Amino acid sequence: MRKIHIRVAMVYITAAILFLIIRSFVVPPTFGEYDWYRGDSVREIMELPPQHANATVCKDCHSERYDLWSGGAHSTVSCESCHGPSYSHTKDPIIVSANVDNSREFCGLCHAQNPSRPADFPQIDMDTHGNGNLCVVCHNPHSPWVFGGE
Ligand code: HEC
Ligand code: HEC
Ligand code: HEC
Ligand code: HEC
Known part of the structure; x- marks a missing residue:
């Protein structure tokens, strides 16, 4: 070498x-x-502390809303999509609240007319639909074809 x-x-x-x-x-x-x-x-x-709980956990304490929801047009939208991550609420419901937003804008996040949404997704004209009333006056958020109520 x-x-x-x-x-x-x-x-x-x-x-x-x-x-x-x-x-x-x-x-x-x-x-x-x-x-x-x-x-x-x-x-x-x-x-890490858990953040999420699924609808079957909510059912233990909110069975009326669960029943409305599971039979209605929002059954594909999880409770937490509208009420936020709620694990700690399920453990201590009096101390930790879940979010509640009943504004028109909140429903509009998913339903406002928008050309980028699939054409067959239900969309409304936010300026005219419902004459400016809160959506929940006419649509129960848990089963939107049920008139009003929570
Ligand atoms: C599409 C959105 C949406 C979904 C999905 C949804 N909620 Fe709600 N929820 C709302 C809105 C909006 C209100 C407030 C209604 C009002 O002000 O009339 C509400 C109200 C409530 C309240 C009463 C709050 C109060 O004012 O005291 C409870 C409890 C509740 N929801 C639980 C649930 C549970 C449990 C599920 C799943 C089974 C669920 N929600 C699914 C939107 C939703
Ligand atoms: C162990 C029982 C229990 C479970 C499980 C539970 N909740 Fe609640 N929830 C309550 C009680 C009790 C209240 C009323 C609190 C008050 O009036 O201060 C409440 C109130 C609410 C409210 C009204 C806002 C607030 O916090 O005051 C919403 C929205 C809600 N729950 C959503 C949910 C969702 C979504 C789930 C499932 C992820 C869930 N809850 C699971 C007992 C429970
Ligand atoms: C996170 C997204 C989301 C939010 C927020 C939401 N929705 Fe929906 N909504 C949906 C989905 C998904 C469907 C089912 C669409 C389908 O079947 O094609 C639906 C269905 C509906 C329908 C039935 C439409 C039909 O043609 O059958 C109505 C009415 C409705 N929602 C009203 C509301 C109202 C009122 C609110 C506010 C309280 C709201 N939605 C908030 C996602 C949402
Ligand atoms: C005064 C009562 C009233 C109010 C307030 C109202 N709606 Fe409606 N909504 C209706 C009625 C009635 C229909 C069915 C006839 C129609 O399509 O106009 C409907 C239909 C819908 C549909 C189905 C549309 C489709 O083409 O499939 C959606 C989604 C909807 N509403 C969402 C909302 C949202 C989001 C709000 C709040 C921004 C709201 N609504 C406020 C009465 C109301």
């Missing part, structure tokens, strides 16, 4: 050793515990 070959080999070997040394410092200890990610991230995510 020529000297030059040995030198080139030394460069590669040094680079490989350096790589392994640096790697041992920067790769988090639990990396690869399960797969190509930090094992600790699973435990950290599990410890």
Whole structure:
């Protein structure tokens, strides 16, 4: 073997050793515990407080609204789409309230006429429909073809 070959080999070997040394410092200890990610991230995510509760949980305490909702045109819209993330409300309903927004603008977020919405999605002209009255005067939000009420 020529000297030059040995030198080139030394460069590669040094680079490989350096790589392994640096790697041992920067790769988090639990990396690869399960797969190509930090094992600790699973435990950290599990410890985050839950934010969401689904409609079957709401049903325990709001069965009338649940029944209206599950049989009506809004049954594909989750309770939380309108009332916000409500996990902590379900645990302590008196202390933590769920959001309630009965404004026209709120319903308009989904139903205002807008050319970018699918043509067969029910849309209304916000300026004229319902003569400026709150939508919930005529549409029960939990089952919008039921007249009024909560
Ligand atoms: C499309 C939006 C929408 C969905 C979906 C929806 N709600 Fe509502 N909810 C409203 C609005 C708006 C009001 C306020 C009605 C009013 O002011 O007349 C309301 C009122 C309520 C209230 C009474 C609040 C008060 O004024 O005391 C409860 C309880 C409630 N909803 C629970 C639920 C539950 C449980 C579900 C799911 C099964 C659900 N809602 C689904 C929009 C919605
Ligand atoms: C353990 C019983 C319980 C569960 C579960 C529960 N709620 Fe409630 N909820 C209540 C009580 C009690 C009130 C009345 C609170 C008050 O008058 O201060 C209330 C009130 C509300 C209100 C009126 C606004 C407020 O907070 O005062 C809304 C909206 C609501 N709940 C939505 C929901 C949704 C959505 C769910 C499911 C994610 C849900 N609730 C699950 C007991 C519950
Ligand atoms: C998060 C989006 C969303 C919000 C907010 C919302 N809706 Fe809806 N709404 C829907 C969806 C989805 C449908 C079902 C559409 C379908 O069947 O094609 C629907 C259906 C309806 C229908 C029946 C339309 C039909 O042609 O059968 C009415 C009426 C209605 N909503 C009124 C309201 C009112 C009033 C509010 C406010 C209290 C409201 N919506 C808030 C998404 C929403
Ligand atoms: C004065 C009562 C009244 C008020 C207030 C009202 N509506 Fe209506 N809405 C109706 C009636 C009646 C219909 C069915 C006839 C029609 O399409 O005009 C209807 C139909 C609808 C439809 C179905 C449209 C379609 O083409 O399928 C949607 C969506 C709707 N309303 C949403 C709303 C929203 C959102 C608000 C508030 C911004 C609202 N409505 C306020 C009475 C009302």
